[in-house]
Amino acid sequence: MLTRKVLQGRKISPLTTGEQALLEGTISEVRSVAARTVLVRKGVELEHSTLLLKGLLSRHVDDRHGQRQFVSVHLAGDLVDIHAYPMKRLDHDVAALSDADVAIMPLTALKAITEANPELARKLWFASLLDAAMHRAWIFRLGRLDAVGRVCHFFAETGARLFAIGAAPPGRFDLHMTQVDVGEACGLTGVHVSRVLKLLREGDICTFKDGRVEILDYAAMVRRGQFDPSYLYLEIPPDVGVLNARSCSSRSGPGPP
Amino acid sequence: MLTRKVLQGRKISPLTTGEQALLEGTISEVRSVAARTVLVRKGVELEHSTLLLKGLLSRHVDDRHGQRQFVSVHLAGDLVDIHAYPMKRLDHDVAALSDADVAIMPLTALKAITEANPELARKLWFASLLDAAMHRAWIFRLGRLDAVGRVCHFFAETGARLFAIGAAPPGRFDLHMTQVDVGEACGLTGVHVSRVLKLLREGDICTFKDGRVEILDYAAMVRRGQFDPSYLYLEIPPDVGVLNARSCSSRSGPGPP
DNA sequence: CGAACGTTTGAGATGACTCAAGCGTTGTGG
DNA sequence: CCACAACGCTTGAGTCATCTCAAACGTTCG
Numbered sequence: 001m002l003t004r005k006v007l008q009g010r011k012i013s014p015l016t017t018g019e020q021a022l023l024e025g026t027i028s029e030v031r032s033v034a035a036r037t038v039l040v041r042k043g044v045e046l047e048h049s050t051l052l053l054k055g056l057l058s059r060h061v062d063d064r065h066g067q068r069q070f071v072s073v074h075l076a077g078d079l080v081d082i083h084a085y086p087m088k089r090l091d092h093d094v095a096a097l098s099d100a101d102v103a104i105m106p107l108t109a110l111k112a113i114t115e116a117n118p119e120l121a122r123k124l125w126f127a128s129l130l131d132a133a134m135h136r137a138w139i140f141r142l143g144r145l146d147a148v149g150r151v152c153h154f155f156a157e158t159g160a161r162l163f164a165i166g167a168a169p170p171g172r173f174d175l176h177m178t179q180v181d182v183g184e185a186c187g188l189t190g191v192h193v194s195r196v197l198k199l200l201r202e203g204d205i206c207t208f209k210d211g212r213v214e215i216l217d218y219a220a221m222v223r224r225g226q227f228d229p230s231y232l233y234l235e236i237p238p239d240v241g242v243l244n245a246r247s248c249s250s251r252s253g254p255g256p257p
Numbered sequence: 258m259l260t261r262k263v264l265q266g267r268k269i270s271p272l273t274t275g276e277q278a279l280l281e282g283t284i285s286e287v288r289s290v291a292a293r294t295v296l297v298r299k300g301v302e303l304e305h306s307t308l309l310l311k312g313l314l315s316r317h318v319d320d321r322h323g324q325r326q327f328v329s330v331h332l333a334g335d336l337v338d339i340h341a342y343p344m345k346r347l348d349h350d351v352a353a354l355s356d357a358d359v360a361i362m363p364l365t366a367l368k369a370i371t372e373a374n375p376e377l378a379r380k381l382w383f384a385s386l387l388d389a390a391m392h393r394a395w396i397f398r399l400g401r402l403d404a405v406g407r408v409c410h411f412f413a414e415t416g417a418r419l420f421a422i423g424a425a426p427p428g429r430f431d432l433h434m435t436q437v438d439v440g441e442a443c444g445l446t447g448v449h450v451s452r453v454l455k456l457l458r459e460g461d462i463c464t465f466k467d468g469r470v471e472i473l474d475y476a477a478m479v480r481r482g483q484f485d486p487s488y489l490y491l492e493i494p495p496d497v498g499v500l501n502a503r504s505c506s507s508r509s510g511p512g513p514p
Numbered sequence: 515c516g517a518a519c520g521t522t523t524g525a526g527a528t529g530a531c532t533c534a535a536g537c538g539t540t541g542t543g544g
Numbered sequence: 545c546c547a548c549a550a551c552g553c554t555t556g557a558g559t560c561a562t563c564t565c566a567a568a569c570g571t572t573c574g
Contacts, residue, residue, distance in 0.1 A: 135392035143444030187400035
């Protein structure tokens with residue numbers, strides 16, 4: 001069932017099997033894309049939305065000098081650009097971070113099933129609101145956390161999401177990103193990400209090697225990144241208690257300190 | 258007509274008068290609130306959404322030390338927390354920046370009219386997606402612009418939105434915020450905002466005094482803030498040409514430079 | 515008149531950036 | 545099969561943007 005992971009693990013509105021079938025019925029094509037492929041370019045008119053089946057996708061905006069800022073990272077089960085349906089054009093690019101499988105859902109088909117089924121429409125709306133909630137968490141991350149806090153917050157969020165869809169145990173997950181990618185998510189240079197990771201390694205908080213994150217001290221990571229997962233609406237948030245706790249000085253201040 | 262400004266000036270989906278009437282019919286109460294009042298507190302279960310009729314509202318998250326990060330600023334005509342309808346709880350606070358009038362829309366009434374009217378539901382969804390698009394612009398602002406760029410981007414965005422709802426001519430608008438508030442929107446300290454405003458003043462780009470923004474050189478402001486209004490889906494974007502252009506060095510780099 | 519508030523300015527500290535060099539792995543073509 | 549290019553990561557040295565702390569000023573308001 002290709003739509004199995006849609007909204008999986010979230011507190012509200014799991015899709016019924018009927019709704020999954022409806023959504024799955026809109027899929028016109030399943031496509032495999034190679035890492036670093038651009039799937040959607042900003043401003044181009046779209047005729048379909050995308051459901052990510054496998055792999056890692058990013059959404060990012062480019063600044064005038066070609067530097068990228070990620071505005072989100074998508075995992076299996078994410079309706080990557082469901083907002084293409086009401087919006088028609090995206091204000092950002094979508095690209096594959098790893099090799100990925102995506103399902104194509106024509107907007108006409110989406111229109112048909114949502115008009116016939118207000119409850120499903122409400123759930124898709126909900127999914128897009130989860131996206132907005134994550135955006136707000138990213139704003140907080142960039143506006144109020146220092147470099148170490150940003151990386152902790154990003155890893156904690158991503159780990160919790162992977163856990164929710166059953167793609168990883170708590171405290172360990174694959175993230176096929178380079179340090180430069182992490183920098184583009186956290187508003188940092190690749191060089192500085194390297195230094196941050198060194199600090200996290202030496203503080204026995206977490207490691208990041210070959211795209212694999214190992215969280216050694218989840219409590220410290222949560223505190224350092226001021227991570228409060230309530231915005232993810234998870235059914236079962238990963239428990240702080242499952243990993244050994246250890247205190248860690250907190251750090252934050254006005255402005256990206 | 259209390260709902261007159263909802264989605265006003267946007268490229269897609271103006272509300273029909275019938276839809277305006279439907280939406281207006283959900284309003285159970287109009288309330289005046291004083292500046293600095295908190296309207297909604299994070300995590301509290303809600304039974305209604307809010308439509309802002311007059312004034313300025315902020316949504317913000319607090320960090321552990323009580324410092325605030327704005328995640329958005331709302332103007333007249335904004336459905337401030339329409340996502341309360343599918344989401345039930347907010348992940349942030351809502352507060353009045355100025356004296357304001359708000360209309361209360363019970364979720365039960367919203368549920369009734371959206372279930373009976375898929376097209377209206379789609380437009381409310383669209384409104385929430387505009388919010389998400391602004392969130393992405395804020396992520397870009399915080400992640401990729403320096404202090405001057407952030408303030409320029411924030412002023413340019415807010416000016417364009419006020420222009421869209423007919424609340425201000427291009428290049429001049431009231432913004433009842435203090436410098437500290439601007440800092441909380443832009444991830445800066447109040448002290449540094451003061452210095453940034455001095456630079457903008459001395460560069461003849463814009464002034465900000467007693468909550469009034471005067472844009473002297475819109476082209477410079479747009480360039481400095483790398484502001485591209487397409488994400489706002491405005492029917493008529495404020496024209497760069499209406500104000501005298503002047504070149505201005507651009508500034509951006511990886512990380513919040 | 516004094517308190518509160520928002521703003522301005524200065525001086526010094528510091529976090530993150532830039533530039534640069536070097537290292538290890540991987541992949542590729544001669 | 546080796547050599548070399550490409551890539552990602554690490555580390556160092558020096559710079560710069562923004563922060564913190566502090567003091568002072570003007571307005572507003574009680």
